[in-house]
Amino acid sequence: MKEPVLVLDQVHASYGNIKAVKGISLTIKSDEMACLIGANGAGKSTTLMLISGILKPQQGTIWFQGQSLEGVTSEKRVQMGISQVPEGRHIFPEMTVLENLELGAYRRRDKIEIKQDLEQTFTLFPQLKERGQQRGGTLSGGEQQMLAIGRAMMSRPKLLLLDEPSLGLAPLIVEQIFEIIQQINQVGTTVLLVEQNAHLALMVTDHGYVMETGKITIEGESKELIADQRIREAYLGE
Amino acid sequence: MTLFLEQIVNGLVLGGIYALIAVGYTMVYGVIQLINFAHGEIFMFGAYFTFLCLAVLKFPLWLAVLASILLCALMGVVIDLIAYRPLRNAPRLSALITAIGISLILQNLARMIWGAEPRRDLANAKSAFLSQTVIIPGGAQLSYLDLSIIILAILLMVGLNRLISLTRIGKAMRACAQDKMAASLMGIDTNRVIGATFAIGSALGAVAGIMVGMRETIEPTMGYYKGVAAFAAAVLGGIGNITGAMLGGVVLGIAEVLGAGYISSGYRVAISYILMILVIVFRPAGLLGRASAKRA
Numbered sequence: 001m002k003e004p005v006l007v008l009d010q011v012h013a014s015y016g017n018i019k020a021v022k023g024i025s026l027t028i029k030s031d032e033m034a035c036l037i038g039a040n041g042a043g044k045s046t047t048l049m050l051i052s053g054i055l056k057p058q059q060g061t062i063w064f065q066g067q068s069l070e071g072v073t074s075e076k077r078v079q080m081g082i083s084q085v086p087e088g089r090h091i092f093p094e095m096t097v098l099e100n101l102e103l104g105a106y107r108r109r110d111k112i113e114i115k116q117d118l119e120q121t122f123t124l125f126p127q128l129k130e131r132g133q134q135r136g137g138t139l140s141g142g143e144q145q146m147l148a149i150g151r152a153m154m155s156r157p158k159l160l161l162l163d164e165p166s167l168g169l170a171p172l173i174v175e176q177i178f179e180i181i182q183q184i185n186q187v188g189t190t191v192l193l194v195e196q197n198a199h200l201a202l203m204v205t206d207h208g209y210v211m212e213t214g215k216i217t218i219e220g221e222s223k224e225l226i227a228d229q230r231i232r233e234a235y236l237g238e
Numbered sequence: 239m240t241l242f243l244e245q246i247v248n249g250l251v252l253g254g255i256y257a258l259i260a261v262g263y264t265m266v267y268g269v270i271q272l273i274n275f276a277h278g279e280i281f282m283f284g285a286y287f288t289f290l291c292l293a294v295l296k297f298p299l300w301l302a303v304l305a306s307i308l309l310c311a312l313m314g315v316v317i318d319l320i321a322y323r324p325l326r327n328a329p330r331l332s333a334l335i336t337a338i339g340i341s342l343i344l345q346n347l348a349r350m351i352w353g354a355e356p357r358r359d360l361a362n363a364k365s366a367f368l369s370q371t372v373i374i375p376g377g378a379q380l381s382y383l384d385l386s387i388i389i390l391a392i393l394l395m396v397g398l399n400r401l402i403s404l405t406r407i408g409k410a411m412r413a414c415a416q417d418k419m420a421a422s423l424m425g426i427d428t429n430r431v432i433g434a435t436f437a438i439g440s441a442l443g444a445v446a447g448i449m450v451g452m453r454e455t456i457e458p459t460m461g462y463y464k465g466v467a468a469f470a471a472a473v474l475g476g477i478g479n480i481t482g483a484m485l486g487g488v489v490l491g492i493a494e495v496l497g498a499g500y501i502s503s504g505y506r507v508a509i510s511y512i513l514m515i516l517v518i519v520f521r522p523a524g525l526l527g528r529a530s531a532k533r534a
Binding site: 052054073074075077078079083084086090091092093094095099102103104106107151152155 | 406409412413416419420421422423424425
């Protein structure tokens with residue numbers, strides 16, 4: 001039994017009067033790849049923002065590697081090893097590809113190793129190397145997604161949170177990006193993937209959670225969920 | 239010809255001063271989309287703090303200048319901390335009105351402490367060295383003070399540009415200006431970066447205040463008049479764009495001096511407004527601003 005990297009225990013959160021997350025609990029084990037699927041507005045992105053510390057839970061606790069994240073700032077969480085690729089990529093449009101990647105390593109001081117990781121990122125995404133001096137905003141959607149993932153990896157995360165990495169991209173690019181995400185997971189980064197494309201997400205992950213209007217309604221092994229009648233009807237369009 | 243040259247030199251001096259103040263407006267606008275109306279008052283306090291250090295604490299001039307710059311940097315950070323930070327997620331209008339309020343409070347505070355009459359203390363306190371003049375090619379006369387202002391303004395602008403483009407804090411500032419949420423996800427402490435932005439902008443404003451104090455007089459309303467003109471310079475260059483603010487400052491300084499010299503000195507202040515209005519009408523993003531300057 002692998003130890004859990006991330007545990008959410010009865011976490012609640014809301015925007016003003018609107019409750020977005022209503023007491024969710026989940027456990028992500030070390031080295032696994034998990035997904036959180038569900039319809040638009042189910043609270044998936046909110047959950048990631050709670051884990052990253054951009055939003056604060058009203059109730060409940062988030063544990064990372066056995067340590068409570070209560071009162072821990074988002075900066076500190078990056079340093080602890082939580083990194084997020086936000087929905088819509090959010091790269092810095094006026095900065096070069098290289099500067100974007102360097103900012104991913106903002107919390108690190110080990111200059112030599114940052115250089116090595118930069119080289120590794122370029123091996124993973126050769127397209128980015130060619131565009132090193134180009135402004136982030138001039139990249140294509142697929143390249144921006146690669147840059148966002150590369151940037152998140154520059155902090156050497158133990159847990160990588162990915163929010164809708166397939167959004168708005170051509171199927172061929174999506175395939176390429178998901179292959180890289182699997183590679184990242186295989187070399188030892190725990191991954192939590194949020195996706196609207198349920199089929200794709202369940203195909204590549206070990207464990208899945210289904211979220212509906214702020215609650216987790218179904219959870220299980222991804223290969224079992226993909227066969228689950230309720231999921232086939234609601235999310236896989238059958 | 240000599241007169242024209244003298245006007246241009248005067249315009250450059252004024253332009254350098256405007257540029258130093260304008261970058262403070264534009265940097266703060268860049269990171270938190272707030273027109274910090276209190277910035278003009280920080281500039282004014284830069285002059286008064288120096289006067290205070292000289293007259294009351296009997297500091298030597300260099301130390302008084304340094305202390306004043308540091309005090310103003312601190313003042314900028316404290317204003318952000320108590321007045322603007324609590325309103326970070328409030329509608330932008332609330333912060334704007336707060337900025338106007340802080341501006342009025344500071345201006346009247348200065349009036350309460352030091353009185354409304356213009357003082358020449360700083361102009362009198364400048365060293366004999368700075369009062370000397372030099373004849374530049376073309377026959378125009380230029381005081382060492384004006385020469386120092388031009389040189390110092392250029393050095394500070396180059397330094398600021400390098401700071402923004404090359405250093406860790408500069409990169410963090412640009413990241414915050416472009417996408418605050420993404421900056422937080424990178425592990426950047428956005429509040430600290432905003433504080434640093436206020437500190438740097440205020441320090442540069444203080445330098446300008448001290449220069450103006452030595453060149454002209456110091457009075458509680460100096461921040462308002464020079465502040466409005468410098469704000470016009472920031473808009474002229476494209477608000478949020480640092481190079482634009484520098485350029486806008488120089489353009490405005492020269493335009494103002496030439497306008498005052500060749501049209502009528504009564505139009506001096508009007509010229510900054512006219513230029514600002516022209517830019518807003520014909521090139522709303524400013525000289526160097528992008529049309530898509532608004533970013534999420």
